[in-house]
Amino acid sequence: MITLYDYLDSGNGYKVRLLLTQLHIPFRYVEVDIMRGETRTPEFLAMNPDGRIPTVRLDDGRLLAQSDAILWYFAEGTPFLPEDRYARAQVLQWMFFEQYSHEPYVATPRFIVRHLPADDPRRGELPQRLVRGRAALAVMEQHLQSRSFFVDGRYGIADIALYAYTHVAGDGGLELEPYPQLRAWLARVAAQRAYVGLLDRPPPC
Amino acid sequence: MITLYDYLDSGNGYKVRLLLTQLHIPFRYVEVDIMRGETRTPEFLAMNPDGRIPTVRLDDGRLLAQSDAILWYFAEGTPFLPEDRYARAQVLQWMFFEQYSHEPYVATPRFIVRHLPADDPRRGELPQRLVRGRAALAVMEQHLQSRSFFVDGRYGIADIALYAYTHVAGDGGLELEPYPQLRAWLARVAAQRAYVGLLDRPPPC
Numbered sequence: 001m002i003t004l005y006d007y008l009d010s011g012n013g014y015k016v017r018l019l020l021t022q023l024h025i026p027f028r029y030v031e032v033d034i035m036r037g038e039t040r041t042p043e044f045l046a047m048n049p050d051g052r053i054p055t056v057r058l059d060d061g062r063l064l065a066q067s068d069a070i071l072w073y074f075a076e077g078t079p080f081l082p083e084d085r086y087a088r089a090q091v092l093q094w095m096f097f098e099q100y101s102h103e104p105y106v107a108t109p110r111f112i113v114r115h116l117p118a119d120d121p122r123r124g125e126l127p128q129r130l131v132r133g134r135a136a137l138a139v140m141e142q143h144l145q146s147r148s149f150f151v152d153g154r155y156g157i158a159d160i161a162l163y164a165y166t167h168v169a170g171d172g173g174l175e176l177e178p179y180p181q182l183r184a185w186l187a188r189v190a191a192q193r194a195y196v197g198l199l200d201r202p203p204p205c
Numbered sequence: 206m207i208t209l210y211d212y213l214d215s216g217n218g219y220k221v222r223l224l225l226t227q228l229h230i231p232f233r234y235v236e237v238d239i240m241r242g243e244t245r246t247p248e249f250l251a252m253n254p255d256g257r258i259p260t261v262r263l264d265d266g267r268l269l270a271q272s273d274a275i276l277w278y279f280a281e282g283t284p285f286l287p288e289d290r291y292a293r294a295q296v297l298q299w300m301f302f303e304q305y306s307h308e309p310y311v312a313t314p315r316f317i318v319r320h321l322p323a324d325d326p327r328r329g330e331l332p333q334r335l336v337r338g339r340a341a342l343a344v345m346e347q348h349l350q351s352r353s354f355f356v357d358g359r360y361g362i363a364d365i366a367l368y369a370y371t372h373v374a375g376d377g378g379l380e381l382e383p384y385p386q387l388r389a390w391l392a393r394v395a396a397q398r399a400y401v402g403l404l405d406r407p408p409p410c
Binding site for chain 2 (some may be wrong): 052058066069070
């Protein structure tokens, strides 16, 4: 059985939990407490030298890291990833947008607000990060003006990658009220079959 | 013919130039001056709402952004991208590592040093970014202890993605002397057929 090393409040880990659940792939969920340095132990670094969750151990023991690479691996050959070459490149375009232009400015503020003390110096990063976070949300809002989902008119892993931190952007100070298309898309994602929430702890198996 | 909207000093753009050259795919090179705001004009934003180079216009007019997504699109079906499902996911794992854990800490210091004035407040970001840059280089060094290239023992787009800013990391203050495996790998990449340098301006075509 697959093992998912993860931290419940991580949107990056949630992407993988959501896809595996929607694909009906059972997995063993192992909580790694990032706030207690459990991704920096010698044991964890031997699995993933970059020291990050989510990390997946496949049935045969092989390891895979980086949430969006894990999504791609499991979505291959399923309706969550299109077959057309250009559409597949668009999925990657949006996933790289997510990791480069969105996650540091939408997810990191949420992390700072929820997990760091009130006097942590990293709180000084918030104003600049939120400016860029709004820019990322505006790019998404514009794209959704004429589309139901991010690529190919169909729900897939580009949506999962972008949904994970967008739907909780308010936790970090990014209110979604100015983005009606985005809010309608969030509702469409949350209405998908076998949807689970970010803080829904996976059942033991 | 393909059009590549790019900026010569960009390592992200260079990735695409290097792959297209090595694949013998001719392209029209259009310089967009990021320092003069040319990626923020209404014309450019109509092509790529995220306002970034590289952006590619394909033969049929369709557009594609994000350097690593562009690499994937053109490498598909060539020896630059393996066919095995797990190996392909590893390519993505390294490309997402590059954009998330490497580029902001290896490329951005180089940008700050080369392009911003001596009294720019962003220079204050350098110490913290360089700490993380060294961490990224150490992850690469460790991976290369037992490997010639990043995935599958063969030169491919994961190497191109990581090479682009690593080989000029010194420009931003990250000396490569402590990383012998990394330096040997850089030499192997630079010895590949049809190699071109970062600042080699593409010929008019």
